[in-house]
Amino acid sequence: MAEARPLSAERIDAVTDLPLGFPAPRAWALSFAFALLLLLCFAVAVTVLFWRGVGVFGNNIPVAWGFPIVNYIWFLGIGHAGTLISALLLLTGVGQRNALNRFAETMTLFAVICAGLYPILHLGRPWLFYWTAPYPNTMGIWPQFKSPLSWDFFAVLTYLVASAAFWYVGAIPDFARLRDRAKGRLGQVCYGLAALGWRGSMRHWRRWEQAYRLCAGLAVTMVFIITAAYSLLLGGGPISGWNSSIFPPYFLCGAVFSGFAVVAVIMAVLRRAFRLDDILTDAHSDLIGKLLLAVGLMTAYGYLADIFNALYSGEQSELETLHDRLSGAYAWSFWGAVISNFVPLQLLWLRRVRRNSLLLAAIGVSVAAGMWMERYMLIVTGLYRDHLVSSWGTFQASLWDWALFAGMIGVFLAPFLLFVRLLPIVSGFELKKASEEARHAR
Amino acid sequence: MPADRSETHYHAAAAGFAGPEGLASHLATLRQRGYSKLDVLGPYFSEEIADALDAGDHRVAWITLAGGLFGAFAGLGVQLYANYAYPLNIGGRPVFAWQPLPIITLEVAVMSAIVFAVIGTLLSCRLPKLHHPDFEIPDFSAGDRFYILVHATDEHFDTARTPDDLKNLGAETVALVPLPEAPS
Numbered sequence: 001m002a003e004a005r006p007l008s009a010e011r012i013d014a015v016t017d018l019p020l021g022f023p024a025p026r027a028w029a030l031s032f033a034f035a036l037l038l039l040l041c042f043a044v045a046v047t048v049l050f051w052r053g054v055g056v057f058g059n060n061i062p063v064a065w066g067f068p069i070v071n072y073i074w075f076l077g078i079g080h081a082g083t084l085i086s087a088l089l090l091l092t093g094v095g096q097r098n099a100l101n102r103f104a105e106t107m108t109l110f111a112v113i114c115a116g117l118y119p120i121l122h123l124g125r126p127w128l129f130y131w132t133a134p135y136p137n138t139m140g141i142w143p144q145f146k147s148p149l150s151w152d153f154f155a156v157l158t159y160l161v162a163s164a165a166f167w168y169v170g171a172i173p174d175f176a177r178l179r180d181r182a183k184g185r186l187g188q189v190c191y192g193l194a195a196l197g198w199r200g201s202m203r204h205w206r207r208w209e210q211a212y213r214l215c216a217g218l219a220v221t222m223v224f225i226i227t228a229a230y231s232l233l234l235g236g237g238p239i240s241g242w243n244s245s246i247f248p249p250y251f252l253c254g255a256v257f258s259g260f261a262v263v264a265v266i267m268a269v270l271r272r273a274f275r276l277d278d279i280l281t282d283a284h285s286d287l288i289g290k291l292l293l294a295v296g297l298m299t300a301y302g303y304l305a306d307i308f309n310a311l312y313s314g315e316q317s318e319l320e321t322l323h324d325r326l327s328g329a330y331a332w333s334f335w336g337a338v339i340s341n342f343v344p345l346q347l348l349w350l351r352r353v354r355r356n357s358l359l360l361a362a363i364g365v366s367v368a369a370g371m372w373m374e375r376y377m378l379i380v381t382g383l384y385r386d387h388l389v390s391s392w393g394t395f396q397a398s399l400w401d402w403a404l405f406a407g408m409i410g411v412f413l414a415p416f417l418l419f420v421r422l423l424p425i426v427s428g429f430e431l432k433k434a435s436e437e438a439r440h441a442r
Numbered sequence: 443m444p445a446d447r448s449e450t451h452y453h454a455a456a457a458g459f460a461g462p463e464g465l466a467s468h469l470a471t472l473r474q475r476g477y478s479k480l481d482v483l484g485p486y487f488s489e490e491i492a493d494a495l496d497a498g499d500h501r502v503a504w505i506t507l508a509g510g511l512f513g514a515f516a517g518l519g520v521q522l523y524a525n526y527a528y529p530l531n532i533g534g535r536p537v538f539a540w541q542p543l544p545i546i547t548l549e550v551a552v553m554s555a556i557v558f559a560v561i562g563t564l565l566s567c568r569l570p571k572l573h574h575p576d577f578e579i580p581d582f583s584a585g586d587r588f589y590i591l592v593h594a595t596d597e598h599f600d601t602a603r604t605p606d607d608l609k610n611l612g613a614e615t616v617a618l619v620p621l622p623e624a625p626s
Contacts, residue, residue: 144530151545165559197569211559
């Protein structure tokens with residue numbers, strides 16, 4: 001590939017030293033101030049929620065799962081893509097990985113934190129959330145392991161621990177390098193502690209390499225297990241519109257689809273902000289564009305299969321739910337999802353569009369919004385018309401639903417910006433290795 | 443250790459190189475000269491150099507497997523135990539319902555395997571460590587350069603001869619690395 005031109009050692013040093021001499025303090029400070037504002041919004045929304053209870057949300061019977069679950073699934077989905085892109089590209093040996101994996105994994109880490117907060121916040125008594133964990137207690141009570149609440153606890157915990165471990169192991173050599181290059185005492189001490197005394201012995205490297213690859217393989221498996229678990233949680237229920245065996249693959253594709261979209265957006269922003277045109281190249285845009293298109297088409301197949309299942313089942317209530325989705329009170333969410341997920345996506349058939357990172361990012365924004373509408377459609381249209389007319393109702397998101405959602409974006413953005421400031425946004429040592437190998441191959 | 447006193451004050455002799463080229467054959471040369479306690483530090487993994495250093499090391503894979511099995515048994519065990527110790531009759535479902543058991547079992551297995559892999563790697567490398575004599579190499583920067591180390595505990599280590607041997611390999615820098623003063 002034309003882009004496989006080896007980077008000069010000075011250029012790699014300049015990129016991996018970004019945290020030591022930060023080049024865009026003004027733009028960063030403005031973004032960070034904005035993120036803090038959202039974080040403040042989060043604090044206010046959570047305070048109101050704790051003070052007045054979950055009644056401040058719009059969810060009620062019959063739509064008992066409103067924004068908290070819509071956003072939980074949405075954030076978790078975004079997280080999946082970071083793991084999958086990083087681990088799969090590592091295992092398949094795609095050279096472009098080294099520029100993408102660090103920020104994709106970081107995106108995963110913070111998206112999972114946001115996802116994990118939602119179910120906790122939407123418990124009636126969130127301070128007792130640890131009751132979902134199995135621990136010996138004086139009450140002699142154990143969690144109900146047949147309940148999806150308990151699956152959620154383990155799903156989020158596993159995801160959080162595994163993605164944090166994978167991310168951290170991958171970052172240790174970069175911490176060590178920053179420790180050795182930092183000029184200030186504070187940097188030396190902090191990076192030094194984070195590096196855990198890593199000194200790059202080849203014997204250690206061999207074990208590191210094994211551990212990293214094993215973690216990658218396990219992380220891919222984990223993505224499949226976890227999406228399967230939380231889609232089973234919907235698919236196993238006797239709710240028309242959810243009770244379908246297409247759900248696990250359908251959810252996996254949708255999750256990865258929304259995540260790749262966010263990766264495309266972050267990639268375009270980082271590339272612009274730090275002038276990384278030689279590192280996050282057009283070839284990377286092309287790769288993400290192709291992946292986005294492929295997963296998007298698989299998701300579209302899921303939509304069709306879901307509709308086909310309803311039609312083929314001949315079940316009265318399934319057909320009614322389908323009808324509600326296409327033309328009911330929440331038809332906007334169905335058509336919104338179809339249009340913003342799949343219409344701009346078709347542009348990615350063109351190589352020119354895929355290689356334009358800004359156009360790709362615009363399509364990414366459209367897909368992220370479309371996938372949010374899909375999650376909304378799935379949850380709300382499944383619930384608002386129950387089997388009995390007496391239990392029909394509507395769902396309207398409240399002000400605090402929106403405030404918490406906005407705040408949660410702050411919970412994602414603020415630590416992500418700190419990462420951009422404090423760590424190399426690309427994996428420095430992998431970049432070095434790849435460019436060394438490319439130089440030899442010539 | 444019956445080593446000469448002047449040698450015990452050193453940790454190793456270190457030779458710095460800009461890149462990984464030829465390091466594997468340098469290691470072979472040093473072995474021919476009788477050295478056995480060798481190490482290489484570098485900014486990224488090189489299969490070739492690691493192979494030249496010693497035979498394969500698969501302990502991390504075994505530790506990870508052990509972690510996965512431990513997690514699977516722990517995840518399954520806690521569910522089975524809780525269902526027996528605190529049986530809940532919900533809609534007449536059996537106490538042992540096999541369908542939901544794999545979910546938590548697999549999730550805990552994956553989590554435990556990854557945690558074991560990470561902790562196993564660190565412990566087998568004797569990390570974390572606040573300090574190590576390797577850091578005393580002058581201008582140490584393992585993120586930028588490769589170093590061949592001949593440890594002072596090697597029976598052929600000699601404060602005069604070993605640096606010469608390393609210089610003959612074409613090293614950019616050669617230095618004797620002192621042992622840090624032991625805290626009294």
